[in-house]
Amino acid sequence: MAPSFEDGNSLFNFVVRDGNGVKGMVDLGLSKVPEQYIQPPHERIVKLNAISADELPPIDLSKLDGPDHDQVADAIVNAAEVLGFFQVVNHGMPVELLESLKNAAHDFFGLAPEKKAAYRKGVSPSPYVKYGTSFVPEKEKALEWKDYISMVYSSDVDALTYWPNECKEVALEYLKFSTDMVKKILKVLIAKLGVTLEDSKIDTLIGLRMVNMNFYPTCPDPELTVGVGRHSDMGTLTVLLQDGIGGLYVKVEEDMDAGKKGEWIEISPVPGALVINIGDTLQILSNGRYKSAEHRVRTTSTKSRVSVPIFTIPKQTERIGPLPEVVKNDGVARYREVVFEDYMNNFFGNAHEGKKSLEYAQIISSTST
Ligand SMILES: O=C(O)CCC(=O)C(=O)O
Numbered sequence: 461m462a463p464s465f466e467d468g469n470s471l472f473n474f475v476v477r478d479g480n481g482v483k484g485m486v487d488l489g490l491s492k493v494p495e496q497y498i499q500p501p502h503e504r505i506v507k508l509n510a511i512s513a514d515e516l517p518p519i520d521l522s523k524l525d526g527p528d529h530d531q532v533a534d535a536i537v538n539a540a541e542v543l544g545f546f547q548v549v550n551h552g553m554p555v556e557l558l559e560s561l562k563n564a565a566h567d568f569f570g571l572a573p574e575k576k577a578a579y580r581k582g583v584s585p586s587p588y589v590k591y592g593t594s595f596v597p598e599k600e601k602a603l604e605w606k607d608y609i610s611m612v613y614s615s616d617v618d619a620l621t622y623w624p625n626e627c628k629e630v631a632l633e634y635l636k637f638s639t640d641m642v643k644k645i646l647k648v649l650i651a652k653l654g655v656t657l658e659d660s661k662i663d664t665l666i667g668l669r670m671v672n673m674n675f676y677p678t679c680p681d682p683e684l685t686v687g688v689g690r691h692s693d694m695g696t697l698t699v700l701l702q703d704g705i706g707g708l709y710v711k712v713e714e715d716m717d718a719g720k721k722g723e724w725i726e727i728s729p730v731p732g733a734l735v736i737n738i739g740d741t742l743q744i745l746s747n748g749r750y751k752s753a754e755h756r757v758r759t760t761s762t763k764s765r766v767s768v769p770i771f772t773i774p775k776q777t778e779r780i781g782p783l784p785e786v787v788k789n790d791g792v793a794r795y796r797e798v799v800f801e802d803y804m805n806n807f808f809g810n811a812h813e814g815k816k817s818l819e820y821a822q823i824i825s826s827t828s829t
């Protein structure tokens with residue numbers, strides 16, 4: 461029997477605790493957005509600022525291996541400094557794999573609710589696989605219109621044993637291709653800081669890798685909700701595959717001298733491209749030179765959207781702080797050193813709130829009051 465959702469608790473239990481997700485709720489035939497999902501006006505994504513594609517051309521990653529290496533490296537660095545987001549093409553990932561990933565995401569979320577709920581936190585057969593909804597539902601004033609499955613990589617055997625059958629093979633292949641690409645991009649970014657890091661150090665910065673699949677069901681009124689609220693990613697680099705629906709927005713920081721200061725611009729889907737964004741860890745390592753971009757996702761009323769991010773993050777035991785050479789150059793450390801596990805616990809312990817997560821490591825200068 462379909463629950464009536466007469467009180468807030470019954471909806472929360474149905475969607476969050478019982479693991480039916482937003483999709484389960486939408487499948488009941490919703491005509492209006494439940495109160496628990498209505499965002500306060502300042503969080504709603506009302507105005508769509510379309511930015512033309514030629515202002516943000518995708519970067520041809522294959523050219524890193526040729527005579528245009530320096531130009532491409534500069535384009536990557538510039539994007540990391542200004543927006544913290546860019547798209548790449550000719551990244552080495554077969555287009556068929558990208559298509560299979562999107563299909564696999566639809567296959568997984570198309571499963572019966574009880575099959576997905578088997579991966580909820582606490583009942584999942586593996587601590588590395590977690591199905592859920594919103595971000596931290598217990599702490600949020602308004603829930604996010606999103607369900608997800610998160611798969612942490614520990615070994616090939618674990619992945620093929622515990623990750624859901626609907627997506628495990630393609631997700632693992634995606635992770636492998638991405639790891640090489642991420643290392644390549646990271647080396648370019650680190651080199652431009654005037655720092656040389658051993659390969660083993662680069663490896664520790666992406667020591668934990670996680671493939672997520674996000675599912676954003678259709679929403680009866682996208683202007684009232686968010687798919688994902690304003691946030692930055694906590695890790696080093698994120699690789700994101702989005703489908704053709706669109707709705708991913710990034711904020712141009714207020715201190716940029718670009719004309720679009722403080723505005724939200726869309727990272728429009730480009731067929732065959734992958735989106736790369738800088739996470740908090742890289743902002744900290746670079747002492748603020750590279751921008752961990754604030755971003756958010758709009759919902760749509762026409763078709764459900766999927767996206768497949770890979771988060772590359774440091775091992776939990778790793779100590780993260782601005783690289784000493786960069787601090788020396790800058791004459792000031794803008795962040796303190798943190799144990800990554802502590803940073804991560806703070807990140808997952810709070811609802812999304814823009815770039816607030818970075819404050820955990822920020823050194824507030826006494827002269828800047
Ligand atoms: O769905 C998207 O395009 C972005 C998702 C996202 O920002 C995240 O999962 O951290």
Ligand SMILES: [Fe+2]
Nearest residue numbers: 691692693755
């Ligand atoms: Fe994100």
